[in-house]
Amino acid sequence: MDFLVGTALIVLPAQHQVPLALATAAVKGLQGLRHRRKLRRAASSSGGMLEGGGLSEVQLEWRDLTCTLAGKKGGSSRLLLNQVSGCAAAGRLTAIMGPSGSGKTTLLAALANQMPFSPRVTLRGHIAANGVPLQASKVRSGYVQQDDLFYPQLTVRETLLMAAELRMRGQGGEEERRAHVEEVIARLGLAQAADTRVGDAKTRGLSGGEKKRLSIAMELISRPAVLLCDEPTSGLDAFSAEKVMGVLKELCSDGHTVLASIHQPRSSVFALFDDLILLADGEVVYSGPASAALPHFEALGHSCPTHYNPAEWLSDLVAVDYSSPETEAATKERLRGLVAAWRNDGAAVPGAEAVSGAPDSAAAEAVLAPPSRPRCGLGRQVALLFKRSLRQVLRDKATNIGRASSQVSSAAVFAAIYWRMRRSQSSIQDRMGLLQVSAVGTAMSSLIKTLNVFTREKTLVGRERARSGYGVLPYLLSKLAAELPLGAAFPALFACLVYPATGLNPRPARFASFLALLTLEAMSAQGLGLAVGAAAPTTEAALAIGPAVILVSIVFGGLFVNARNVPGPLKWLPHTSLIKQAFEGACVNEFKGARFELDERGQGTASGDEVLQRLSFGGSSVGGALANQGRIMVFYWWLTYNILVRRQARYQPLLPPANEES
Missing domain, CATH: 3.40.50.300 (P-loop containing nucleotide triphosphate hydrolases)
Structure with a gap:
C-alpha cells in the first residue's frame, strides 16, 4: 500500500498530490490513535506496576x-x-x-x-x-549503553523533562513529573549542571562523567x-x-x-x-x-x-x-x-x-503486573518534539553561522563573477550559468548539513522509539515544522545578496518567485538528505551516496542534457531531478518576456522565449516548477518515513535450549 501511495505522489498531476498526501497522513494518524487507545485500555486493566513511585524488588x-x-x-x-x-x-x-x-x-x-x-x-x-x-x-528495566547520545543543545533539565513528558504520560500530573525529574537530578548529582547544555564536539557542555550520569538518569525516569x-x-x-x-x-x-x-x-x-x-x-x-x-x-x-x-x-x-x-x-x-x-x-x-x-x-x-507506559497523544507528541527540534536548531550557533557564512561567501563570489549582467548575447549564457550554480549550491548546502546531522540523530531517535517515546510520523512532522524557518532563511539570504548584484530581472514578483524556487529546492534537498541518511548505515556512507544522487540530478538538470535528447529508458530521471525543477523555474522566471541586444552583425537571440525553447522549457511555468518540486519534496519525506518505520530496531529472539526443543 505504501509503495502505491509513493508511486502516485510521483505520477499524479500536481493538483492531486497535496490532497493525496493529506489523506495519507490522516489515515496514519487515525491508525496511531486507534493503537494508543488499545494501549490505554491495556494499561488501565493491568493495574500498573510501580504506580506512584513504588519499586518492586526483582531478582x-x-x-x-x-x-x-x-x-x-x-x-x-x-x-x-x-x-x-x-x-x-x-x-x-x-x-x-x-x-x-x-x-x-x-x-x-x-x-x-x-x-x-x-x-x-x-x-x-x-x-x-x-x-x-x-x-x-x-x-x-533500563539499559544504559556505552555511547551517550543526546541532543547537544538541550540542557540536562530539558532533556529529562522531555523524557518524562513522552514516557510518563498518564502517570500523575505535570507537577508530579517535574518533581520526579528534580528528584532524579539530585539523586544523580547533576544539580549544579541541571541548566548546562549537554554539548558536543562543537559546543562546550557536560563532562564525560556527567554525560554518563545523565544516561543513567534517562533510564531512571521510568522508575x-x-x-x-x-x-x-x-x-x-x-x-x-x-x-x-x-x-x-x-x-x-x-x-x-x-x-x-x-x-x-x-x-x-x-x-x-x-x-x-x-x-x-x-x-x-x-x-x-x-x-x-x-x-x-x-x-x-x-x-x-x-x-x-x-x-x-x-x-x-x-x-x-x-x-x-x-x-x-x-x-x-x-x-x-x-x-x-x-x-x-x-x-x-x-x-x-x-x-x-x-x-x-x-x-x-x-x-x-505489566507496567503502565502509554504514549501521549499524537498532537502532544508533535508539540513536544517541535519544541525540542526548534531549540536544537536555533541554539546550534556554530552550524547556523557556518551556513550563513557559506551563503554570504557564495553570493559574494557569484556577484563578483556576474556583476551587473547586461542584455548582450553573451549574457544569456552567463544567466544560465548563474541560475544553474545557484540551484546546485542551494541543494548541496542543505543536503550536506542534513547528512551530517541526521545520520547521528537517527540512532538517538531509534533508541527513544524503542523506549516507546513517540512515533515516526510526529517526529518527522515536528522536524519539518521546526526547520522550515531556517531552511527558508539561508536561501533567502543568498537570494537577497546575489539577485540585485548580478542584474537579474528586477521586478519584485520575479524576485519573489526566485526566492520561492530556491527555498522549496532547499526543502527537497533536506528531504533527500533525510532519506539517504535513514538508509545509509554510517555518516561516511551517507556522505558518499548523497552527492552521487545530486550529481545525477545535475546531469539531468536541464543545462547539460536537453530533455528532448534523454534516452527513452531514462526519460523519467529529469522528472525526479530537484535541480531541474529549480533551474527550469528560474529560467522561466528570468527569460520569459525578456529582450536581448543582437550582436554587431545583427545576429543572435533577441527573445528570452527563444532561449526557453532551446532549453525545451517553452511550455513550462514557475508555478509548474514549484508544484513539481513540492511533489519531489513530499516523495522524499514519504520515503524517509517508510525507511524509518521498516528499519525499526529488531532484537534477537530468545529460544529454548536445543535439548528442550520438541
Missing part, C-alpha cells in the same frame, strides 16, 4: 545462555556465550568483568532483550525475573526495577569512574537490581561490588560474592600479590596471551582449568547459594 536470573555466531559461507561457528548461568539480586551491585571479547556486552544485551538481530546469530537459554520468564514478566549498564566507566578518568560507580551503588540501596559490565576498575571501585561475574571467552570463570573471588582462586593455586589491584589481577588471570605460541598454549590451558574448576566446584563458593537462591511466590506475583 534477575539466567540459565544456560548460549549465543552462537554462524560462520560465513559454511565456515566454522563461534560461541559468544557458552551455557552462561547467573543471577543479579535486588539491592546488590553485580559487576561483570573479563578481558576484551569475553562476552560482557553480549550477556548484557541478551539480559536487556536488546541484542541486535542477525540471521547468523542464535540465542538460547532461559531468563527470568523473580522466577517468571522475562518475556511474560513485563518487568520494567526501572532492573538497571543494566554496559561499560559505564568507559572513557572516564579514575575520579569520574568512581563517582559513576558510587551512584550505581547508591541506587542499590533503594532496592534497584543493578548489573554493570566493567573493564579493569581501580581497587576502590572493585571494593564497591557486592557480586562478581568473571567471564573469559564466553565462559563463566567465577560467579558469586566479590569478596569470595580471591579466596576461590587462591584455593586453585593462584594467589593475588600483596598490594596489587585485584580487578587487574583477575583480568590478567583469565586473559589469553597471544605474544607467542608457547604463552598462548599455556594461558589457554590455564583458562580451561579455571572454567572446569568453576563448573565442578562453583556451588561450594561461600555465599554463591544465596546469590542464586529461588525467589518466593509473592515476589513472582509482583513482577507479573
Whole structure:
C-alpha cells in the first residue's frame, strides 16, 4: 500500500498530490490513535506496576545462555556465550568483568532483550525475573549503553523533562513529573549542571562523567526495577569512574537490581561490588560474592600479590596471551582449568547459594503486573518534539553561522563573477550559468548539513522509539515544522545578496518567485538528505551516496542534457531531478518576456522565449516548477518515513535450549 501511495505522489498531476498526501497522513494518524487507545485500555486493566513511585524488588536470573555466531559461507561457528548461568539480586551491585571479547556486552544485551538481530546469530537459554520468564514478566528495566547520545543543545533539565513528558504520560500530573525529574537530578548529582547544555564536539557542555550520569538518569525516569549498564566507566578518568560507580551503588540501596559490565576498575571501585561475574571467552570463570573471588582462586593455586589491584589481577588471570605460541598454549590451558574448576566446584563458593537462591511466590506475583507506559497523544507528541527540534536548531550557533557564512561567501563570489549582467548575447549564457550554480549550491548546502546531522540523530531517535517515546510520523512532522524557518532563511539570504548584484530581472514578483524556487529546492534537498541518511548505515556512507544522487540530478538538470535528447529508458530521471525543477523555474522566471541586444552583425537571440525553447522549457511555468518540486519534496519525506518505520530496531529472539526443543 505504501509503495502505491509513493508511486502516485510521483505520477499524479500536481493538483492531486497535496490532497493525496493529506489523506495519507490522516489515515496514519487515525491508525496511531486507534493503537494508543488499545494501549490505554491495556494499561488501565493491568493495574500498573510501580504506580506512584513504588519499586518492586526483582531478582534477575539466567540459565544456560548460549549465543552462537554462524560462520560465513559454511565456515566454522563461534560461541559468544557458552551455557552462561547467573543471577543479579535486588539491592546488590553485580559487576561483570573479563578481558576484551569475553562476552560482557553480549550477556548484557541478551539480559536487556536488546541484542541486535542477525540471521547468523542464535540465542538460547532461559531468563527470568523473580522466577517468571522475562518475556511474560513485563518487568520494567533500563539499559544504559556505552555511547551517550543526546541532543547537544538541550540542557540536562530539558532533556529529562522531555523524557518524562513522552514516557510518563498518564502517570500523575505535570507537577508530579517535574518533581520526579528534580528528584532524579539530585539523586544523580547533576544539580549544579541541571541548566548546562549537554554539548558536543562543537559546543562546550557536560563532562564525560556527567554525560554518563545523565544516561543513567534517562533510564531512571521510568522508575526501572532492573538497571543494566554496559561499560559505564568507559572513557572516564579514575575520579569520574568512581563517582559513576558510587551512584550505581547508591541506587542499590533503594532496592534497584543493578548489573554493570566493567573493564579493569581501580581497587576502590572493585571494593564497591557486592557480586562478581568473571567471564573469559564466553565462559563463566567465577560467579558469586566479590569478596569470595580471591579466596576461590587462591584455593586453585593462584594467589593475588600483596598490594596489587585485584580487578587487574583477575583480568590478567583469565586473559589469553597471544605474544607467542608457547604463552598462548599455556594461558589457554590455564583458562580451561579455571572454567572446569568453576563448573565442578562453583556451588561450594561461600555465599554463591544465596546469590542464586529461588525467589518466593509473592515476589513472582509482583513482577507479573505489566507496567503502565502509554504514549501521549499524537498532537502532544508533535508539540513536544517541535519544541525540542526548534531549540536544537536555533541554539546550534556554530552550524547556523557556518551556513550563513557559506551563503554570504557564495553570493559574494557569484556577484563578483556576474556583476551587473547586461542584455548582450553573451549574457544569456552567463544567466544560465548563474541560475544553474545557484540551484546546485542551494541543494548541496542543505543536503550536506542534513547528512551530517541526521545520520547521528537517527540512532538517538531509534533508541527513544524503542523506549516507546513517540512515533515516526510526529517526529518527522515536528522536524519539518521546526526547520522550515531556517531552511527558508539561508536561501533567502543568498537570494537577497546575489539577485540585485548580478542584474537579474528586477521586478519584485520575479524576485519573489526566485526566492520561492530556491527555498522549496532547499526543502527537497533536506528531504533527500533525510532519506539517504535513514538508509545509509554510517555518516561516511551517507556522505558518499548523497552527492552521487545530486550529481545525477545535475546531469539531468536541464543545462547539460536537453530533455528532448534523454534516452527513452531514462526519460523519467529529469522528472525526479530537484535541480531541474529549480533551474527550469528560474529560467522561466528570468527569460520569459525578456529582450536581448543582437550582436554587431545583427545576429543572435533577441527573445528570452527563444532561449526557453532551446532549453525545451517553452511550455513550462514557475508555478509548474514549484508544484513539481513540492511533489519531489513530499516523495522524499514519504520515503524517509517508510525507511524509518521498516528499519525499526529488531532484537534477537530468545529460544529454548536445543535439548528442550520438541
